[in-house]
Amino acid sequence: MVDKILAEYGAVVLDRNAKRLVVQVDDKQLRPLAEKLFESGFYYANGVGVDERGLGHDFAMYHVFASEKDKLYLVVKVSTSNLKLPSITPVIPGSNWAEREAMDMLGLEFEGHPEPERLILPDDWPKGVYPLRKEFDYNERPEFVERKPESTPQRTDVVQLPLGPYHPALHEPEYFEIHVDGEVITDAKYRGFHIHRGMEKLAEGRLTLNQVPFLAERICGICGFTHSIAYCQAVADAAGLDWPERAKYIGVILLEIERLHSHLLWVGVVFHLLGFDSGFMHMWRIREKVMDIAEALTGNRKTYGLVLIGGMRRDIDESRKNWVLKTLTELREETERVSKDIFGMKELINRIKGIGVLPKEDARALGVLGPVARASGIDTDVRRDHPYLAYDKLDFKVPVYPEGDVLARLLVRYDEIIESFRLLEQALSEMPQGDVMIEDYTIPSGRVGLGATEAPRGEDVHFVITGVESKVYRWHPRAPTYNNLPSVPIMLRGNNIADAPIIIASIDPCFSCTDHVAIVRKGKVIWKGPLGEGVKQVGR
Amino acid sequence: MGRFGLIFKSIAKGRVTEKYPFAPIELPEGFRGKPEIDPEKCIGCGACATVCPPSAIQIHVDEEQGYKTIDLFLGRCIFCARCEEVCPAEAIRLTKEFELAAASEEDLHQVVKLKMAKCAGCGRPFDTVRHLQFIAEKLPEEQKPMLALCPDCRAKLASKILTVAARRHR
Numbered sequence: 001m002v003d004k005i006l007a008e009y010g011a012v013v014l015d016r017n018a019k020r021l022v023v024q025v026d027d028k029q030l031r032p033l034a035e036k037l038f039e040s041g042f043y044y045a046n047g048v049g050v051d052e053r054g055l056g057h058d059f060a061m062y063h064v065f066a067s068e069k070d071k072l073y074l075v076v077k078v079s080t081s082n083l084k085l086p087s088i089t090p091v092i093p094g095s096n097w098a099e100r101e102a103m104d105m106l107g108l109e110f111e112g113h114p115e116p117e118r119l120i121l122p123d124d125w126p127k128g129v130y131p132l133r134k135e136f137d138y139n140e141r142p143e144f145v146e147r148k149p150e151s152t153p154q155r156t157d158v159v160q161l162p163l164g165p166y167h168p169a170l171h172e173p174e175y176f177e178i179h180v181d182g183e184v185i186t187d188a189k190y191r192g193f194h195i196h197r198g199m200e201k202l203a204e205g206r207l208t209l210n211q212v213p214f215l216a217e218r219i220c221g222i223c224g225f226t227h228s229i230a231y232c233q234a235v236a237d238a239a240g241l242d243w244p245e246r247a248k249y250i251g252v253i254l255l256e257i258e259r260l261h262s263h264l265l266w267v268g269v270v271f272h273l274l275g276f277d278s279g280f281m282h283m284w285r286i287r288e289k290v291m292d293i294a295e296a297l298t299g300n301r302k303t304y305g306l307v308l309i310g311g312m313r314r315d316i317d318e319s320r321k322n323w324v325l326k327t328l329t330e331l332r333e334e335t336e337r338v339s340k341d342i343f344g345m346k347e348l349i350n351r352i353k354g355i356g357v358l359p360k361e362d363a364r365a366l367g368v369l370g371p372v373a374r375a376s377g378i379d380t381d382v383r384r385d386h387p388y389l390a391y392d393k394l395d396f397k398v399p400v401y402p403e404g405d406v407l408a409r410l411l412v413r414y415d416e417i418i419e420s421f422r423l424l425e426q427a428l429s430e431m432p433q434g435d436v437m438i439e440d441y442t443i444p445s446g447r448v449g450l451g452a453t454e455a456p457r458g459e460d461v462h463f464v465i466t467g468v469e470s471k472v473y474r475w476h477p478r479a480p481t482y483n484n485l486p487s488v489p490i491m492l493r494g495n496n497i498a499d500a501p502i503i504i505a506s507i508d509p510c511f512s513c514t515d516h517v518a519i520v521r522k523g524k525v526i527w528k529g530p531l532g533e534g535v536k537q538v539g540r
Numbered sequence: 541m542g543r544f545g546l547i548f549k550s551i552a553k554g555r556v557t558e559k560y561p562f563a564p565i566e567l568p569e570g571f572r573g574k575p576e577i578d579p580e581k582c583i584g585c586g587a588c589a590t591v592c593p594p595s596a597i598q599i600h601v602d603e604e605q606g607y608k609t610i611d612l613f614l615g616r617c618i619f620c621a622r623c624e625e626v627c628p629a630e631a632i633r634l635t636k637e638f639e640l641a642a643a644s645e646e647d648l649h650q651v652v653k654l655k656m657a658k659c660a661g662c663g664r665p666f667d668t669v670r671h672l673q674f675i676a677e678k679l680p681e682e683q684k685p686m687l688a689l690c691p692d693c694r695a696k697l698a699s700k701i702l703t704v705a706a707r708r709h710r
Contacts, residue, residue, distance in 0.1 A: 207593065214593035214620055278546055285556050292568075299572035299634075305620035313625070314570070341545035 002070055005040065009033040011076070019386060020073040020237065020450045027086055030078050034063065035091040042067045042074065043367055045452075046461040047098025048476040049106040051133050052079070055446050055465075055473065061085055061102060063095065064450065064463060068385040073450050075463075080108070087113035094367050097482070105132035120193050123147045131201055138198075138205025155179075158186060163500060165194065172511040176488070176504065183496045188489040195511065200475055208470045209235060209443060210308050216462075217304050219477060220510055222265065223455045225258045225303045227462070227477060230451040233388055234464040235309045235472075238449025241441055247311035248390040249431040254294075254303045254312075255389070255453070256420045256427070261290045262456035263413045263420070264335075266508045270410060271342075273502045274351055282338045289331055293324055311437035316428075325428055332421040339414060352406040356491040356503035359404055368487045369480045370458025371416065372507050375409040377402035382454035394426050406506045413508075443470065455480055457508050481510045567636045572619045574637040577612055577652050581631035584608050584654040584668035588623035588632055597623060606656045606665040614640055614648040629674065661693030 002021070006013070009032060011023040025033055038044075046064035053059070058081045065074040078085060087110035089096045100119040102108045107130040110116065121131075124147040130136065164175035173194040179187040199219065203212045216231040217224035229251055236243065243251075264287035271279035294303045297316055306313050316324075343349065358368070363376035373380050381398040383391040399415035401408035449464040458480025467473035484507045491503050558565060567573075589597040589610070596616035600609045612632075623632045642648050656665035657672055672687050679687070686694055 211591070211593040214618060214622075278550065282546065282549065285553070288556075295571065296568040299568070299570040299621070300619065305572070305618065305622075313621075338546070338549065341542055341549070344542035344545070346542075 001040065002067075002072060002074065005033070005036050009036070014077065015448060017237070017240075019071075020075060022075040022077065022448050024077040024079070027078050027080065030063075030076070031086050031088055031091055033076065034065075034088040034095075037065050037074070038092050040067075041069050044092050044094030044098075045073065045459070046463055046476065046478045047095050047102070048463045048474065049098075049102030049108050049132070050465060050474045051106055054134050054467075059083060059106060059108060061099075061108065062448070062463065063088065063098075064461060066386070066452075066459075066461075068380055071385055073386065073452065073461075075448060075450060083107060084109050084111060086111050089113050104130075106130050107133070120196055131198065136201075138201045161497065163504075172509075174504075174509070174511045176492075176500075178492065178497070178500060180497055183498075185492045185495050185497060185500065188492040188500075190485055190488060199477075203472055203475045204467075207472075209466070209472060210470070212472060212475060213307050213309075214305055216477065219479060220455075222262050222510065223258055223457060225306070226255055226453045226455040226460055227479075228304075228307050229255060229389070230453040230460045230462040230477065231464070231475070232307050232309050233451030233453070234449040234462040234475075235443065235451075235466065236449070237451060238447040238464055238466050239309075239441060239443045241310065241438060243311045243389075244435045244438065245390070245432045246315070246434045247436040249427050250312045250314075250316055250436060251307070251389040252391060252394065252427045253316070253424060253431075254298065254306060256423045257290060257294050257297070258303055259456045260417060260420045260424075261287050261294070262508075263417045264290065266413060266456075266505075267410065267417075270352075270406075270502065270505060273505055274348065276348055279342050279348075282342075286331055286335055286338070289327060293327060296320055297324065308437065309443070310439060310441060311435070313437065315436050316431070321428055321431075325425065328421060328424055328428075332418065335417060335421075349407060352410060352502065354405050354407075355495050355499045356406045356506055357404045358487050358491050360402070362490050363404065363487060366486045366490070367483050368458070368507075369483045370454070370456070371409060371412045372458065372484050372487065374398065374400050375412045376404040380459075382452050382459045386452055388451075388453060390427065393430070394423055396423050406502060409506045446473065457481055457510060458484060479510065481507070485509060567638075571636050571638075572621050572634045574614060574640060575612060575617060575619070575621075575623060575632055575634050576637075577610065577650055578631045578633075579652045581629050582610060582652045582654065583629045583631070583670040583674045584610060584652070585628060585671050585674070586610075587626045587628065591622045591626050593620060593622065594618050601656070601665075603665055606658065608654050608656050608668050610652040610654070612650040614650075615645065657688075659690035659693055660688040661697075662690060664690055666690035 006023055009025060009029040011025045011033065013021065013023050015022040042065040044063070045066040048062045050060045050062060058079050060077055060079045063076045065076065085108060087099055089099055090112055097119060099110045099113055100117065103110065103116060104119055104121045124145050126142050126145045129142045158179040158181065161178040161180055162175070163178055165173050175190070177189045178185055199215060203215055207215060213228035213231055217228040219227045264283050268280045268283035268287065271277070271283065291301045295301050297320065298306050298314060358372070358376045360377040363373055363378055368376070369380070377400060379398060379400050384398055396419045399412050399419070401411055443466050445466050445468045447466045449466070451462040453460045460480060461478045463476040464472055465474040488504055488507060492500060495503060586599045589599045594616045596613050598611045600611060602609070619634065621634050624634050640648070654668040654670060657667060657669045658664065659666050676684055676687055689697060
């Protein structure tokens with residue numbers, strides 16, 4: 001079906017394999033093609049502007065679409081020689097941030113974009129300096145321009161309550177402006193991008209292909225390993241490498257350990273926010289043992305630094321395997337026992353039941369991902385829909401709850417914790433023997449690669465173009481909190497101020513992931529009416 | 541059971557926090573802690589500096605004095621153990637040491653200073669003596685004289701030999 005649509009709009013296939021398809025279209029055909037794709041079930045996954053002058057082409061924009069139904073990532077390339085391209089935001093609102101990012105970073109112009117304003121670059125960045133163009137050095141510092149912050153008109157009809165720039169529990173920079181009428185929240189706006197770190201430029205400018213994984217995992221302090229796996233999968237995809245089976249299983253084991261400790265941490269933080277500190281202590285007590293397992297398997301509490309393009313750097317030795325399996329069984333029983341007691345506390349359940357509701361229609365429209373989507377009744381999971389590593393050989397359930405409230409998000413994550421235990425037990429006992437790394441490979445230059453993983457917070461998409469002399473020509477990661485943040489204003493509306501911290505925390509937001517690059521939400525955004533206003537403010 | 545279950549659980553579990561720093565902490569085999577360079581073994585090839593993702597290891601060449609220094613700065617280290625993996629002389633390894641607090645920045649540097657050999661042709665110091673010895677062990681006898689020359693002089697000599705051979709062949 002995809003081929004029929006593509007043929008209809010004159011798309012030229014540049015490269016294809018079972019999981020992803022790269023095509024190029026004429027800029028006139030881009031908008032109708034995007035509209036057609038959106039109608040047939042594709043969502044907007046990532047958007048990357050590339051300065052292709054170093055490859056002998058012009059500037060280009062790569063729009064990445066994904067479909068759970070077709071089990072396919074579709075990369076649509078469109079080139080321009082005069083920096084002008086048609087905007088697809090009017091037909092797929094999810095591309096809004098990606099196009100604005102390309103405007104900021106490369107100086108591309110998108111004709112017909114509804115709000116062509118700065119997104120990432122700060123106010124004191126000079127006009128006409130584009131950091132991701134190739135002539136801009138990675139360590140260059142442009143001239144200082146006096147900062148003129150935008151003055152937002154004070155509204156007299158509502159009380160504006162600032163929440164931030166630090167979250168009360170997550171210790172990360174974020175800023176929510178909450179409008180209240182008495183105790184009830186009527187609207188909320190988010191401002192971000194306080195901590196953009198210029199990682200893409202650093203990777204292109206200074207690092208080699210095998211050094212980037214160590215930078216990629218520093219995108220996030222909790223779920224960073226999944227970023228380095230996504231990057232390595234992207235490069236392996238570009239070069240057509242296939243990891244040894246054992247490496248794939250070890251990858252699954254380490255990713256599931258990461259999911260376990262991330263979810264257990266989140267559950268603990270949620271209890272802490274609810275004033276239920278004994279629950280917090282119990283969850284973190286269990287989590288600490290998971291960290292011990294990570295330390296025993298990788299030599300590092302956070303499973304970091306273990307992956308290269310060719311596979312895993314360290315094998316899991318058989319003597320430790322049994323100890324890990326035994327500890328995991330104990331931990332699972334412990335988690336089940338403690339959770340049974342916790343879920344038996346009616347006052348706790350009533351506290352989070354029915355607050356911060358995100359209806360399924362809004363969730364799909366905003367394109368939320370991961371546990372937040374699954375708690376609003378959307379059945380999506382990269383591990384099942386676009387299998388990577390050894391996930392296609394393992395048996396696991398994808399929990400889906402239709403309620404869409406904070407309780408549903410807690411239950412989804414609890415179920416995922418139990419599924420992670422099951423996955424770990426399966427992967428450890430079914431792991432085949434053999435090598436864990438391919439040493440002998442060449443990476444062709446100028447190839448496009450795509451890697452996607454299911455991070456604890458949702459789908460990570462990494463886009464890579466390989467360069468010469470073992471460098472990346474372009475690397476663009478997209479973290480899940482990007483898609484999830486726009487849903488927070490909807491969750492907050494109609495709730496009490498006292499519920500705001502727990503509702504914001506319920507999406508398990510990761511602001512450092514979000515801010516290092518700009519991104520995207522898939523699906524349709526409701527533009528008109530009171531809902532649209534809050535959504536449009538996101539990311540300014 | 542609800543909250544009473546949790547209370548019983550807390551009592552049964554007792555204290556779970558470690559007594560560290562008053563009691564030593566147990567670390568697993570293969571823990572990636574502070575890297576250490578063995579100055580006796582280091583040959584100064586620079587492989588570690590090439591792979592180091594955060595550039596924690598840097599190489600400086602002092603041509604006047606004829607020394608090469610390998611400078612490991614722990615303040616930048618991310619404990620990935622790539623240096624340990626690539627070191628041909630097994631001179632750098634990650635220890636279980638993790639208490640890295642220091643009173644001054646200099647205490648976080650490990651510096652290995654190695655003497656460089658002068659080129660027999662142009663007299664420029666071009667490589668460490670130990671690296672040349674390390675290569676010499678692996679080279680066939682007839683190629684060893686080449687080691688005394690810097691890469692530039694080596695290229696000149698090689699082209700000279702080839703020209704002579706080509707002329708003879710003609």
